[in-house]
Amino acid sequence: MEVFLKLTGLLLGTLLSDWLTAVLSRDFTLADIQQLHVSATPHPRGFKCFTCEDAEDNYSCNRWAPDQYCPKETRFCYTRHWMNADGESVSVTKRCVSPDECVSTGCVQHRAHMVCTSCCEGNICNLPVPWNKTAAIFSTISPLNRVNRVSPGKISALCIIIIIIFFFMLNNFS
Ligand SMILES: *[C@@H]1O[C@H](CO)[C@@H](O)[C@H](O)[C@H]1NC(C)=O
Ligand SMILES: *[C@@H]1O[C@H](CO)[C@@H](O)[C@H](O)[C@H]1NC(C)=O
Secondary structure: OOOHHHHHHHHHHHHHHHHHHHOOOOOHHHHHHHHHHOOHHHHHHOOOOOEEEEEHHHHHHHHHOOOOOOOOOOEEEEEEEEEOOOOOOOEEEEEEEEEHHOOOOOEEEOEEEEEEEEEEEEEEEEOOOOOOOOOOOOOOOOOOOOOOOOOOOHHHHHHHHHHHHHHHHHHHHH
């Protein structure tokens, strides 16, 4: 019986330490508070992008303000801008995309046309269109591979303390 209780205590301790790792892995920020207002966004980090398919120019594309949140699996706003030989807009496409659609930002020449693509992170950040390679970039607010870590030492110490407390409690109650 006692062994069973101790094993349970150990398991609970492990679970608790996992939970603590998740909770302690970063500071509570304003963004977290905003995320708690689930009514404000349909899912955490909800955002909108200007969205249009093959619009005539930047203005025609932006005329319709975005009123829908981007799908959960997307993370950036994308813009593709075709220009003719005179450097005038021919086609503008804007949408919500996942990171893999942002790997080829920049400008390329397609016969007489120049096509520039850009990606950005943030709510309706794709307002402008890229006209040259200076603007045809992938701009993110946060690092792409963000790792939130606390020193493993602290976590281990906490786990040990929790396990000790558990054993202490179990021994007192059994
Ligand atoms: C695109 O259109 C918006 C207005 O809808 C304007 O504020 C912005 O400056 C334009 N950007 C470019 C690069 O044309
Ligand atoms: C790129 O375009 C912006 C405005 O659209 C302009 O200010 C800038 O000088 C251009 N850069 C180059 C390298 O042509």
